[in-house]
Amino acid sequence: MKNPVRASLLVTCLVDLFYPEIGVAIVKLLRRLGVAVDFPPSQTCCGLPLFNSGYHEEAARVARRMIPLFSGSEHVVVPSGSCAWMIKKEYPGLVGDDPAVGAQARTLAERTHELSQFLVKVLGVTRVETDFRGRVAYHDSCHLLRGLGESQSPRTLLGGLPGVELVELPGADECCGFGGSFSVRFPEVSTSILDKKIANIEKTGAGGVVACDAGCLMQMSGGLSRKGSPVKALHLAQILAGSASS
Amino acid sequence: MTASSRFGERAAVALKDAYLQEALTIATTKFIGLRKDSFAGFPEGEGLRDQARAIKEATLQKLDHYLEQVADNVERLGGHVHWAATAEEARETILGLCRDRGVKMAVKSKSMATEEIELNEALERAGVTPIETDLGEYIIQLAHEKPSHIIAPAIHKTKGQVADLFSRELKERFAADPEVLTAAARKELRQKFLQADMGITGANFAVADTGTVVLVTNEGNGRMVTSLPRIHVAVMGIEKVIPSMTDLMVFLAILARSATGQKLSVYTTLVRGPRRSGEVDGPEEFHLILMDNGRSRQIAGALREALYCLRCGACLNVCPVYRQIGGHAYGETYPGPIGILLTAMLKGDRAVKDLAHASSLCGACQEVCPVGIDIPRMLIALRHRLDRERIAPLGERLMFRIFGRVLASPALFRLGAALGRLAQRPFVRDGRLRSLPLLFGRWTRSRDLPPLARRTFSERWKDLA
Amino acid sequence: MATRGEFLEKIRREVRRAPGLFAASPAARPDRPTEAAAAARRQMAERWPEALERFRQEFERVNGIFHRVAGLDEVAGVIGDIAREKGARELVAWAPGELGLDLRPSLEPQGVSIAVAPTDGRDDARRRHREAAARAPIGVTGADFALAETGTLILISGAGRPRSTSLLPETHVAVFDRERLLETLEQVGVMLEALHADAERSMSGGVISFITGPSRTADIELTLTRGVHGPKEVHAIFVGTR
Numbered sequence: 001m002k003n004p005v006r007a008s009l010l011v012t013c014l015v016d017l018f019y020p021e022i023g024v025a026i027v028k029l030l031r032r033l034g035v036a037v038d039f040p041p042s043q044t045c046c047g048l049p050l051f052n053s054g055y056h057e058e059a060a061r062v063a064r065r066m067i068p069l070f071s072g073s074e075h076v077v078v079p080s081g082s083c084a085w086m087i088k089k090e091y092p093g094l095v096g097d098d099p100a101v102g103a104q105a106r107t108l109a110e111r112t113h114e115l116s117q118f119l120v121k122v123l124g125v126t127r128v129e130t131d132f133r134g135r136v137a138y139h140d141s142c143h144l145l146r147g148l149g150e151s152q153s154p155r156t157l158l159g160g161l162p163g164v165e166l167v168e169l170p171g172a173d174e175c176c177g178f179g180g181s182f183s184v185r186f187p188e189v190s191t192s193i194l195d196k197k198i199a200n201i202e203k204t205g206a207g208g209v210v211a212c213d214a215g216c217l218m219q220m221s222g223g224l225s226r227k228g229s230p231v232k233a234l235h236l237a238q239i240l241a242g243s244a245s246s
Numbered sequence: 247m248t249a250s251s252r253f254g255e256r257a258a259v260a261l262k263d264a265y266l267q268e269a270l271t272i273a274t275t276k277f278i279g280l281r282k283d284s285f286a287g288f289p290e291g292e293g294l295r296d297q298a299r300a301i302k303e304a305t306l307q308k309l310d311h312y313l314e315q316v317a318d319n320v321e322r323l324g325g326h327v328h329w330a331a332t333a334e335e336a337r338e339t340i341l342g343l344c345r346d347r348g349v350k351m352a353v354k355s356k357s358m359a360t361e362e363i364e365l366n367e368a369l370e371r372a373g374v375t376p377i378e379t380d381l382g383e384y385i386i387q388l389a390h391e392k393p394s395h396i397i398a399p400a401i402h403k404t405k406g407q408v409a410d411l412f413s414r415e416l417k418e419r420f421a422a423d424p425e426v427l428t429a430a431a432r433k434e435l436r437q438k439f440l441q442a443d444m445g446i447t448g449a450n451f452a453v454a455d456t457g458t459v460v461l462v463t464n465e466g467n468g469r470m471v472t473s474l475p476r477i478h479v480a481v482m483g484i485e486k487v488i489p490s491m492t493d494l495m496v497f498l499a500i501l502a503r504s505a506t507g508q509k510l511s512v513y514t515t516l517v518r519g520p521r522r523s524g525e526v527d528g529p530e531e532f533h534l535i536l537m538d539n540g541r542s543r544q545i546a547g548a549l550r551e552a553l554y555c556l557r558c559g560a561c562l563n564v565c566p567v568y569r570q571i572g573g574h575a576y577g578e579t580y581p582g583p584i585g586i587l588l589t590a591m592l593k594g595d596r597a598v599k600d601l602a603h604a605s606s607l608c609g610a611c612q613e614v615c616p617v618g619i620d621i622p623r624m625l626i627a628l629r630h631r632l633d634r635e636r637i638a639p640l641g642e643r644l645m646f647r648i649f650g651r652v653l654a655s656p657a658l659f660r661l662g663a664a665l666g667r668l669a670q671r672p673f674v675r676d677g678r679l680r681s682l683p684l685l686f687g688r689w690t691r692s693r694d695l696p697p698l699a700r701r702t703f704s705e706r707w708k709d710l711a
Numbered sequence: 712m713a714t715r716g717e718f719l720e721k722i723r724r725e726v727r728r729a730p731g732l733f734a735a736s737p738a739a740r741p742d743r744p745t746e747a748a749a750a751a752r753r754q755m756a757e758r759w760p761e762a763l764e765r766f767r768q769e770f771e772r773v774n775g776i777f778h779r780v781a782g783l784d785e786v787a788g789v790i791g792d793i794a795r796e797k798g799a800r801e802l803v804a805w806a807p808g809e810l811g812l813d814l815r816p817s818l819e820p821q822g823v824s825i826a827v828a829p830t831d832g833r834d835d836a837r838r839r840h841r842e843a844a845a846r847a848p849i850g851v852t853g854a855d856f857a858l859a860e861t862g863t864l865i866l867i868s869g870a871g872r873p874r875s876t877s878l879l880p881e882t883h884v885a886v887f888d889r890e891r892l893l894e895t896l897e898q899v900g901v902m903l904e905a906l907h908a909d910a911e912r913s914m915s916g917g918v919i920s921f922i923t924g925p926s927r928t929a930d931i932e933l934t935l936t937r938g939v940h941g942p943k944e945v946h947a948i949f950v951g952t953r
Contacts, residue, residue, distance in 0.1 A: 054638075
């Protein structure tokens, strides 16, 4: 009997606080795929909101707290392209010289994977069994697309689902307007960018828009809901886990 | 109160301008498509972009050497070189030449460098009439406006507005037809080219090895301005120098593609000093003004990479923020993603107090930049400096310090979540937060928010373990 | 006002204290440009038919009008046709020595007056020619290079080969033969390196103009219009047997 793949979930602050059902979906999905999932306690945030606004000391402090939590992890799975990007691309530079966590930061960067990349590139999974049915469109989150160079894995996973019709979203690679604090610093500009995204989503006739980043989901669902639109904004994990996640 | 502190207001005005919104969508979408198609059929393009980036970096590593070389060669060809450390010095040099040479009217080919130093206003004050000859610049000059895009300055104007403008200024009725209006501009400006005492241009490149100043244009005004008047003055930022003709070909291969999707612009003009004996056309005098104006400070600074910029405008076309608000909302000479960095370079960090945040950090700019400038990284670095230098408002800085403490402490994080769950209770309607006070109201004005979950994932974990 | 020394010293200081972002070099230049140019010419002596076909395609793609004649004696005929079509009674042309032919004997009897560029640089001759160029509907030049990759004509200015000939008239006609053809921008780079390595030729003209189709703009509502300041029409006449 093979040793199961072991993965730690870095749940991210937005999922922890606002979308715990996404965390539940990931756990159920990974277990169904034979992964032994653990959840190191005392997680807070990867520090990206602080970093992007220029508060680098504060971001480093958060990083120094988070890094040791995963020192025993073989793989760290993150339901967010932006958080995965922060850990993989910025943590080594941010705290790389720190004697306590520097080396750990570099190790963590290697072992961290955004969810879709973990499924396709680490587990080699391309077909998942799910009871989710419907037409969905996929939105490329900026950090996953450009920061981590990933556009194919989520589409591979969605495309391999028998009950799911994946339609291409016009302007899929265009920003949704979230940008973290940008969404509250310049709310009108953020919303006008969002309006374009929603218009594109509606053009597809899809019942759901799928993304791999809770920030994008919060922005898109915020606009869709305000409009009274029946279109749902869903995380990839929720599609793949199906009703098992509720 | 600096110009950019009214950025929010200007952005709001732009968002309500229905014509501008449509014009921006059409123009930027078109440019995006043209650029994409151009590179799709050009497999060597990626390699050339890497090479272009390397040439820019290599040049900066020996910038003094190349500037010396270009100056020596310009002088060898019979041109004059002027060293302008500041915008003021550049203006003074040109005004001095106008005085000494009796210049009454100067025709200008599109030059962001001359906009940067506000040359037209200085010339007018000195009694010299500057005439913009690039059609888009001519239009906005008549309208007393600033350009709204680096390469298409008048995209915010309808043909009706241009027709009205021309009718008023040229005292003749013109139909709102681009062909008619272009012909009117051709006729009017042809006279100016032939009568002008001086031609003023910028420079896309200056080749150090040969002393050649290079202009990349489409209309022919660049050629006119450098061939017909008796004096030609080129104003050039120091970062535009490149080592050799071989390097020039690398840039020419990708510049027009990045800007408009053309393989080459209609005219690439290699100026080699004043005219030679026996030539019918060409200036008697050629002057190259090498301008610093804040650039050298960035050679060892955080914005060094911004010195690679070719001023192609590709980043403007893909920027989700620029595409919504256009160039005027930025309130500075250079708009768009690179514009924020150039504004900081030229005017200091305080000038980008708001602009540094006018970005969702999506990275589309870096993706299309022909020289791969990492604009998001430098925007974050600017934001960091705004905190370090205490330019960011005290309230914001305190809030982020507190936020930072909460995120760094699991106990405070849990406490914050618990307090938030209590505080949100009166605001939850149908499972959504639709209207919140204070800072959160900035979100709920236009979007719903999910409420904090009754049980966080961390609290639910024990049920899953 | 900064002196050259002060200006450069400041930059030198900044360059010295700046860590570069990454190891980088400028593009590799030909060691012996004159030989590299000769090699390119030899290569083109073989490849000119393919290059010509590519030039034609690219030139037409940028709205150039392409003609082909078997010999120099047929050039005046093509130009005469263009003049008739446009109702043009005068044209300006490069000096016969620069153009490689004299159009006057064939076209003047047909009622087309031709102002050829002076070569002596005298002010009155220059002024008269400038006025002719501003009036004439057609300007006839040669071309120093014809770049196939982009459909570009490359003209070096000089005595007897003014810039205004290809700039002021509404129609520009360029005449060239197979020896002018180049395939790539890279080859153009080699030629320009060689030009500048030659002390005498490097001083020849005040400007080198790359012309890719007629003048154009899309500044008004992104509507493409031609003939903004430069020519509205560009013709290329290739002279050479098949």
